[in-house]
Amino acid sequence: MGDDIMSYNGGVALAMKGKECVAIACDKRYGVQNRTIATNFTKIFQYGDHCFVALCGLATDVQTVSERLKFRTNLYELREQRKLKPIVLYNMLTNLLYERRFGPYFVYALVAGLDPKTGETFVYDSDNIGAISDNVNLATVGTASDFIFGLGELFFKPNMNPDELFEATSQALLNGVDRDSASGWGAIVYVIEKDKITLRELKGRQD
Amino acid sequence: MSERYGFSLTTFSPSGKLVQIEYALNAVNAGSPAVGIKASNGVVLATEKKSKSLLHDDRTIHKVEPICKNIGLVYSGMGPDYRLLVQKARKLAQEYMLIYEQNVPPTQLVKRVADVMQEYTQSGGVRPFGVSLLICGYDYDEDRPFLYQCDPSGSYFPWKATAIGRNFVNGKTFLEKRYSDQLALEDAVHTAILTLKESFEGQMTEDNIEIGICDKEGFRRLTPAEVKDYLAQIA
Numbered sequence: 034m035g036d037d038i039m040s041y042n043g044g045v046a047l048a049m050k051g052k053e054c055v056a057i058a059c060d061k062r063y064g065v066q067n068r069t070i071a072t073n074f075t076k077i078f079q080y081g082d083h084c085f086v087a088l089c090g091l092a093t094d095v096q097t098v099s100e101r102l103k104f105r106t107n108l109y110e111l112r113e114q115r116k117l118k119p120i121v122l123y124n125m126l127t128n129l130l131y132e133r134r135f136g137p138y139f140v141y142a143l144v145a146g147l148d149p150k151t152g153e154t155f156v157y158d159s160d161n162i163g164a165i166s167d168n169v170n171l172a173t174v175g176t177a178s179d180f181i182f183g184l185g186e187l188f189f190k191p192n193m194n195p196d197e198l199f200e201a202t203s204q205a206l207l208n209g210v211d212r213d214s215a216s217g218w219g220a221i222v223y224v225i226e227k228d229k230i231t232l233r234e235l236k237g238r239q240d
Numbered sequence: 241m242s243e244r245y246g247f248s249l250t251t252f253s254p255s256g257k258l259v260q261i262e263y264a265l266n267a268v269n270a271g272s273p274a275v276g277i278k279a280s281n282g283v284v285l286a287t288e289k290k291s292k293s294l295l296h297d298d299r300t301i302h303k304v305e306p307i308c309k310n311i312g313l314v315y316s317g318m319g320p321d322y323r324l325l326v327q328k329a330r331k332l333a334q335e336y337m338l339i340y341e342q343n344v345p346p347t348q349l350v351k352r353v354a355d356v357m358q359e360y361t362q363s364g365g366v367r368p369f370g371v372s373l374l375i376c377g378y379d380y381d382e383d384r385p386f387l388y389q390c391d392p393s394g395s396y397f398p399w400k401a402t403a404i405g406r407n408f409v410n411g412k413t414f415l416e417k418r419y420s421d422q423l424a425l426e427d428a429v430h431t432a433i434l435t436l437k438e439s440f441e442g443q444m445t446e447d448n449i450e451i452g453i454c455d456k457e458g459f460r461r462l463t464p465a466e467v468k469d470y471l472a473q474i475a
Contacts, residue, residue: 124341
């Protein structure tokens with residue numbers, strides 16, 4: 034692990050698009066370098082009926098950024114009397130991160146969401162200073178992000194239905210984390226559809 | 241100026257009034273009339289723009305001003321105070337855009353502008369703005385037009401149709417009779433011109449009134465040629 038601050042706590046997350054559905058998944062490990070402390074540290078946070086954010090990196094910043102973002106989204110919903118859209122949440126998050134451009138938070142972010150009326154899907158990712166991406170099919174963040182990305186690219190097909198999407202997401206995540214000592218110890222997957230959100234817990238290799 | 245005075249110049253009278261705000265409203269009511277009408281598919285703002293001299297080059301100064309793509313303003317009262325508020329409103333709209341990458345919804349901009357106006361009734365060493373604003377805009381999320389009035393006190397009111405400035409009472413009475421929810425934007429422009437005509441002294445031309453419209457496409461000020469066409473239709 035060495036000195037690298039982004040791999041101090043470990044962890045990984047992935048988001049993938051389907052047809053009128055998106056999946057977002059993360060592992061559950063919380064560790065301090067090579068020591069696993071807890072196996073219930075999920076990195077996915079919900080900010081609206083159909084808007085989810087995953088944050089990977091330094092655990093303290095994962096917590097702080099998710100809380101500070103909640104502060105802003107709560108005020109937004111009160112002021113504007115409406116629910117957040119995924120693109121607005123994404124812009125708020127990247128704005129929050131860029132505010133700390135010269136003393137940044139050590140988290141990389143994923144935003145995944147759905148427009149319940151049109152079924153339009155959104156998956157975006159961001160680095161730790163708020164660089165925005167396009168609306169992509171697949172995005173990964175975390176210590177095992179490269180491994181999961183390769184598997185994700187392999188399993189991804191356009192216009193998957195929710196079940197196929199769940200399978201592709203789970204397999205990419207579970208097999209990817211097996212190659213990384215700092216990630217794993219179980220996983221959770223959210224599948225977000227127009228009318229429902231399904232949360233499933235995965236039991237992988239507990240090592 | 242405001243650094244030197246730590247206390248507000250707007251203070252309560254024994255009856256519970258803030259007389260500075262009352263006086264500000266007097267300044268508004270002495271100003272040239274402005275009218276706003278919300279139609280089913282858009283909003284129209286109109287105002288009298290009389291110059292005091294034939295030598296004035298009318299076409300370079302505007303009363304109806306765009307704030308961002310989907311929002312426009314007009315006023316009654318003191319011109320210079322209005323200019324400042326336009327600049328502040330534009331900056332507020334862009335700040336919103338920087339954070340959310342969305343056009344500011346009219347309701348949100350109105351809240352922020354009204355907060356600015358309220359600040360000047362409580363901060364040290366400043367006086368309230370001597371303008372009332374009519375703010376029109378299109379909300380893309382709710383897919384409908386909005387019309388708001390902002391007063392020197394910082395209160396804001398959503399309107400279906402309203403008049404401010406000189407003879408505003410007559411203007412509002414006129415509008416109460418003419419307004420209907422089924423009004424389309426074209427009809428609303430006619431009604432706005434007719435409302436202005438009620439308090440207009442002299443001949444109305446495309447150079448002494450200004451009209452702005454806001455619909456789904458956004459806000460824009462009508463060109464003098466377009467105003468001339470509307471005037472010809474009601475002649």
